[in-house]
Amino acid sequence: MRSKISMITDMCWEKCIDKPQARMDSKTETCLTNCVSRFIDVSLLITNRLIFTRLKEHNLKNTTEPTLGYAESCEASEGEFTDSNCNDELVDATQDDYYQILNVERTATVEEITNAYRYLSRIYHPDKHSSKEKSDIADAELLFSKTKRAYEILTDPQKRAIYDTIGVKGLELELPESSYANSTALIPRYRTAQEIREEYERQVREREERYIERKTNPKGNMTVNINATEIFNRYEDEFFNPPMVELSAFHFQQSVDTPLTNTDTLLLHGGVSAENGRGKGSIHTGFKKTLGQQTWGAVEVGGGTEGMEVDIKAGTQFGRYYWSTFQGVIGGEGRNMFVVQLSNQITANSIGSLTWRVGSNLSGLQCSYMREVTPNRFVASLHLGIPHSFALLSYSRKVETRGEKYKGAVKAGTFGAFVEYGVEKKISDLSVVSATMVVGLPMGVSLKLKVQRNSQSYVFPVQLAEEILPAAVFYGTITPFVLYMITKKLFLDPYQEEKKRREKEKLKEQYKERLKEKRAEAEAAINLMHETYSRVEAEEKSKHGLVICEAFYGSISADRELSSEIINVTVPLQCLVKNSKLLLPSGSMDSVTVLGSLMECSEFRQ
Numbered sequence: 001m002r003s004k005i006s007m008i009t010d011m012c013w014e015k016c017i018d019k020p021q022a023r024m025d026s027k028t029e030t031c032l033t034n035c036v037s038r039f040i041d042v043s044l045l046i047t048n049r050l051i052f053t054r055l056k057e058h059n060l061k062n063t064t065e066p067t068l069g070y071a072e073s074c075e076a077s078e079g080e081f082t083d084s085n086c087n088d089e090l091v092d093a094t095q096d097d098y099y100q101i102l103n104v105e106r107t108a109t110v111e112e113i114t115n116a117y118r119y120l121s122r123i124y125h126p127d128k129h130s131s132k133e134k135s136d137i138a139d140a141e142l143l144f145s146k147t148k149r150a151y152e153i154l155t156d157p158q159k160r161a162i163y164d165t166i167g168v169k170g171l172e173l174e175l176p177e178s179s180y181a182n183s184t185a186l187i188p189r190y191r192t193a194q195e196i197r198e199e200y201e202r203q204v205r206e207r208e209e210r211y212i213e214r215k216t217n218p219k220g221n222m223t224v225n226i227n228a229t230e231i232f233n234r235y236e237d238e239f240f241n242p243p244m245v246e247l248s249a250f251h252f253q254q255s256v257d258t259p260l261t262n263t264d265t266l267l268l269h270g271g272v273s274a275e276n277g278r279g280k281g282s283i284h285t286g287f288k289k290t291l292g293q294q295t296w297g298a299v300e301v302g303g304g305t306e307g308m309e310v311d312i313k314a315g316t317q318f319g320r321y322y323w324s325t326f327q328g329v330i331g332g333e334g335r336n337m338f339v340v341q342l343s344n345q346i347t348a349n350s351i352g353s354l355t356w357r358v359g360s361n362l363s364g365l366q367c368s369y370m371r372e373v374t375p376n377r378f379v380a381s382l383h384l385g386i387p388h389s390f391a392l393l394s395y396s397r398k399v400e401t402r403g404e405k406y407k408g409a410v411k412a413g414t415f416g417a418f419v420e421y422g423v424e425k426k427i428s429d430l431s432v433v434s435a436t437m438v439v440g441l442p443m444g445v446s447l448k449l450k451v452q453r454n455s456q457s458y459v460f461p462v463q464l465a466e467e468i469l470p471a472a473v474f475y476g477t478i479t480p481f482v483l484y485m486i487t488k489k490l491f492l493d494p495y496q497e498e499k500k501r502r503e504k505e506k507l508k509e510q511y512k513e514r515l516k517e518k519r520a521e522a523e524a525a526i527n528l529m530h531e532t533y534s535r536v537e538a539e540e541k542s543k544h545g546l547v548i549c550e551a552f553y554g555s556i557s558a559d560r561e562l563s564s565e566i567i568n569v570t571v572p573l574q575c576l577v578k579n580s581k582l583l584l585p586s587g588s589m590d591s592v593t594v595l596g597s598l599m600e601c602s603e604f605r606q
Contacts, residue, residue: 011035014293026219026455027257027265034210096168098150103576106164110155117151123532123575124525139524146521217257219455225249225275226462229444232472233465248463249275263290267300280305294323307332321345329359349373362388375399390414407436416441422448425484427492430454435480437473445472449480519567526571533571545580548573 016031099106102116122128124144129136153159230243255269270283282304290296294317301310309331317323322344329337337359344352350371357363364385371378379394396409405424411417418440426432432452439445444467449460465472508515540547551573554566576583 026217030210030217096146096150098153098163101146101150102154104154108154113151113154117147120147123529128531129528136524136527139521140528143521143525143528217259217455218254219257220254221252221457221459223249223251223459223461226460228462229465231464232469232475233467249273257288264288265290267298270302282306284311286311306335309335347371357385364389396420405434411440416443418443433484435484437476439468439473441468445469445476447476447480522567526569529571529575532575536574536577540574540577540580543580546577546582548577548582 012032012035015035016028099108102108102113102120104112104116108116121144124140124147126137126140126144129140153163225248226245227248228243228245231245234243251271251273253269253271255267258266258268260266265288267284267286267288270281272281273279282302284300284302286298286300286302288296288298295315297312297314299310299312301308303309309329312328312330313326315323315325322342324340324342326341327337327339329335337357339355339357339360341353341355343354346352346369350369352369353367355366355368357366362383362385364383366381366383366385368379368381370380375398377394377396377398379392381392383390383392390413392411392413394409394411396407398405398407400406403426407420407422407424409420411420418438420436420438422434422436424432424434430453434450434452436448436450437445438448444463445465447462447464449462451458462476464476537547539545548570551568551570552566553569573582
């Protein structure tokens with residue numbers, strides 16, 4: 001499996017990556033997504049072969065591995081906001097649970113399963129109801145067949161292994177008669193017309209969305225610098241006046257890359273900014289040409305408040321481990337710039353680069369080394385130039401847990417040193433929020449807030465103090481957490497709850513008929529249990545044992561108002577009484593309120 005993945009990765013890498021870099025641009029990400037999507041069939045093939053291999057293993061004959069339950073899967077994603085909100089609970093409710101049909105534990109032995117089957121067969125066998133109405137006979141035949149089906153599956157080691165590993169769907173797969181090792185696919189026996197139509201419509205929508213994104217490929221960034229130093233460092237004569245918080249700078253950038261052909265791309269980007277009372281802006285348009293898989297070139301023409309300019313870019317790869325880029329900007333006085341970079345993939349986890357820059361404020365020669373072994377990252381850089389020369393060492397670490405990424409970094413150089421720490425939280429499939437504190441010399445204390453929405457980013461750097469102040473560090477650390485909890489409580493949680501409710505209502509409507517059938521089966525089973533119920537009740541009354549007066553299954557309100565989602569289970573619960581004890585296998589009923597016990601009808605809860 002690893003060799004297959006490596007092969008696919010190499011193919012997509014060679015096709016989509018012009019040059020390795022710290023952050024992937026949107027065009028490269030789209031290319032990789034489309035490339036990997038083409039290998040879904042290969043992934044399914046690998047998965048199917050693993051399933052068949054597992055089914056052949058000898059130890060599955062005597063062991064079972066229950067699949068991850070609904071409660072566990074929901075718990076694993078607690079605190080995360082995603083578009084899939086554990087709706088499998090409703091879907092699973094429409095499937096037959098063979099352990100619940102026989103009323104046994106998931107770890108039950110073959111002997112326990114056989115005893116349960118014999119007990120239920122005496123209740124549901126059609127011959128016992130031959131004198132009743134035709135509807136009762138039909139119900140008995142249906143329930144008896146379900147009981148028999150559950151018994152056949154759970155007493156067959158191989159079928160039980162499939163059921164415990166994959167579920168009911170695994171039993172509905174067409175297994176070829178030939179050797180498992182020679183099988184190449186698992187093919188469902190049937191799909192309804194509605195399922196096929198919904199799958200087709202979903203694929204069409206996804207294809208259109210990918211097409212639109214590929215054609216426009218928009219990317220934007222908005223940065224708002226905030227100066228809040230007066231909050232923590234105020235003059236004595238201004239103590240009673242409210243602190244002033246000002247917007248010190250504003251930057252907005254937007255770009256659109258439109259592919260014309262597989263090798264030609266139309267470029268358009270621009271931006272505006274304002275800082276210290278002065279503003280500027282620019283807009284550029286250009287054309288990018290890909291020459292083969294490893295060479296590309298681009299020409300951009302544009303201008304703004306500082307005049308017109310021409311930007312020429314090119315890149316190529318030498319072999320598999322070396323690549324270089326070139327950029328030249330020709331404009332007015334003081335705006336000409338030339339940059340040449342040569343990079344080398346030293347090892348699988350490290351990259352080295354040599355950059356020569358002429359004409360900008362950082363003119364000179366820069367050598368850098370980066371090594372990244374998840375979750376650690378180390379960067380070393382040395383810049384020699386006029387008028388500035390400096391060195392930089394950086395170490396960062398990211399730890400991901402339950403949808404959150406905690407990061408910390410230490411950076412030091414000839415210009416100073418500082419510490420970074422922060423957290424990143426995914427609040428939906430497309431949105432990520434993060435907060436990062438920066439404390440050091442000579443920059444002081446600052447807080448960086450960021451919201452990433454697909455390819456659009458919104459950044460808010462807040463300068464809290466120009467020197468290291470404990471109060472600025474404390475409140476800068478606590479404030480983002482408090483703001484997030486308030487926002488989550490007032491906006492995110494209600495939005496997600498409403499979204500869950502709408503999705504559940506949609507699923508309820510979708511599985512409405514199936515749920516009606518399940519309810520009808522339950523009521524039919526209760527109807528067929530009356531003879532057994534009368535016998536057990538009489539036995540318990542004669543010895544002053546356990547008699548259940550009334551019991552309901554479902555979501556029961558405080559005033560116990562009955563609804564269509566609640567069913568009376570007094571009869572089946574009484575049938576489960578043996579020797580004055582109510583035997584309920586774990587997982588058979590998650591929400592049961594039983595009213596009455598020991599003939600006194602006092603209330604207790606299971």
